[in-house]
Amino acid sequence: MATVVMLGQLAELAGWRERRLEAVTLEALKALLSSEDPALGERLNGPGVITVVNRQMVRGDAELGPDDEVGFLPPVSGG
Amino acid sequence: MVSLEADALDPGALLANFCNGRSDVGAVVSFTGLTRAQTEGLAVSRLSLDAWPGYTEAVMAQVEAETRARFSVIDVLVAHRWGDLAVGEPIVFVAVAAEHRRAAFEAADFLMDQLKTRAPFWKKETGPDGQRWIEARPQDHADAARWTAGDTP
Numbered sequence: 001m002a003t004v005v006m007l008g009q010l011a012e013l014a015g016w017r018e019r020r021l022e023a024v025t026l027e028a029l030k031a032l033l034s035s036e037d038p039a040l041g042e043r044l045n046g047p048g049v050i051t052v053v054n055r056q057m058v059r060g061d062a063e064l065g066p067d068d069e070v071g072f073l074p075p076v077s078g079g
Numbered sequence: 080m081v082s083l084e085a086d087a088l089d090p091g092a093l094l095a096n097f098c099n100g101r102s103d104v105g106a107v108v109s110f111t112g113l114t115r116a117q118t119e120g121l122a123v124s125r126l127s128l129d130a131w132p133g134y135t136e137a138v139m140a141q142v143e144a145e146t147r148a149r150f151s152v153i154d155v156l157v158a159h160r161w162g163d164l165a166v167g168e169p170i171v172f173v174a175v176a177a178e179h180r181r182a183a184f185e186a187a188d189f190l191m192d193q194l195k196t197r198a199p200f201w202k203k204e205t206g207p208d209g210q211r212w213i214e215a216r217p218q219d220h221a222d223a224a225r226w227t228a229g230d231t232p
Contacts, residue, residue, distance in 0.1 A: 008129045008201025009212040048214075055134050071131060075214040078159065078200035079112050079171050079191060 002064040004029065005071045010049070014040050026051065027061045029070065048075045081139035081157045083130060088158055088169040097156050097174045104153055106180035108187040112171040114164050118213065122206040123166060129201040130161040142193045150186035152177045157190065161200065189226055196223040 023029035034041025052071040154176040177183040202213040
């Protein structure tokens, strides 16, 4: 179980911003999201999306615990 | 200092407050970004800016720390709006204080280039042609890359 947050256009595409989801790794989480919503899954695995776990950018897989917070961030546009 | 603001920014008041009571500073450079009525030829009537409170400030603070480490500056302020903005409203305000002007100009330039390409904000424009999400432009990335061109990998 981890808290999952979608930011920017990913929240719009998913239709939700924050959920608690059952997954023990990042890859398992992405597989779960892809099975629920293939379009979202494709976008999450596509270029430009950054994954942040507990405020640290993560590349590749990672284990997830119940207190972990995962954010999926599309390309930024500040200023 | 960095801040994420849900309410309207007042650049004049922020600048006056930033300059107030300083005796060690010879130069203050500030930059205010405003929301445009047009992007790449398409009219914009409203702008909505998403952020991730907590993480967004953490990245802004990281950019501030890099600015302080890289340039000879005395103080740095970054205030960034999020939420819904009208056209013409301030979206970002930065100010840099230094003993001399060159460091203040360069640090403000660096700070804005880094914010544009790294700060976790997501911009959605609304206009007569509908809604669209905006990404940092190639020029923004080229501007940010200027600062690492001479660095060793």
